[in-house]
Amino acid sequence: MAYDLEEQEQLDSIKAWWNKYGNLITWVLIIALGGFAAWNGWKTYQRKQAAQASVLYEEVQKAATAKDSAKVLRAAGDLKDKFGGTAYAQMGALSAAKVAFESNDLKTAKAQLEWVVKQGKDEEYRSVAKIRLAGILLDEKAYDEGLKLLAGDFSPAFAADVADRRGDILVAQNKLEEARTAYRTALEKMDEKNPGRQLVQLKLDAIGGTGTKSAA
Incomplete structure (x- = not known):
């Protein structure tokens, strides 16, 4: 069936548009x-x-x-x-x-x-590795290196563990006042039901610290 004039104009317009933008x-x-x-x-x-x-x-x-x-x-x-x-x-x-x-x-x-x-992609695993590595550096008496490792950014979920490990290194350096501050911070950041609280409190008591007041 033959196209009427209007339909032919529409087809011509479509062809012209396609020729211009088709590619x-x-x-x-x-x-x-x-x-x-x-x-x-x-x-x-x-x-x-x-x-x-x-x-x-x-x-x-x-x-x-x-x-x-x-x-x-x-x-x-x-x-x-x-x-x-x-x-x-x-x-x-x-x-x-x-x-x-x-x-x-x-x-x-x-x-x-x-x-x-150095190579981990997940911040959680990297945080765990830093805390454990700081413990090895403590055993090696590389105290400054351990403290430097713990000075980096950590998510709030690891705040108590970082403070606890810091306290351990500071005790080894005989920096007892700073260690008390670290242990108190660890207790403050730690959940009340965390079984690790008792150990941190024992370490704090052992260096003459009392209570859980933060020194921040």
């Missing part, structure tokens, strides 16, 4: 679809990485339970090498540090914790 629209669609495909591919890759990393982390946990230090370190090393950007790598390094510490291998424990502090 641009086509490229925009190609880029948008390509970006969507890339995003889906990246999410799939991440899920695959996480699944593979979780299997390795299970090996770390099983080896830790069996107290097989060599296997723990090997699996934790694989996690860092192959899946260093995942939370499992940080968790594996923390587990390896714990096993090494319990085996009195402070050098290895320190190396594992330092990796989490």
Whole structure:
């Protein structure tokens, strides 16, 4: 059926518009679809990485339970090498540090914790690593280094643990007044039901401190 004049004008307008903008629209669609495909591919890759990393982390946990230090370190090393950007790598390094510490291998424990502090993506795991590493530095009598590590930014959830560890280092330095302040701060920041309160209070009492008043 023949088009009438009005329909023909509309078709001509559409053709002219397409000739002017058609290539641009086509490229925009190609880029948008390509970006969507890339995003889906990246999410799939991440899920695959996480699944593979979780299997390795299970090996770390099983080896830790069996107290097989060599296997723990090997699996934790694989996690860092192959899946260093995942939370499992940080968790594996923390587990390896714990096993090494319990085996009195402070050098290895320190190396594992330092990796989490420097390479960890998750602030929570990095905070745990800093506090534990400060404890090793205390054992090594590297007091200033330990205090410097604890002087960084921590989320409020770790305020009590940081203050407690600071108090331990200050006691070792015989800076008892500063240690009292740290322990009091730890008690103030600690939940009333936290079983660790009793130990902090005992340490505070041992250096002549009383009460839980903050010195802030």
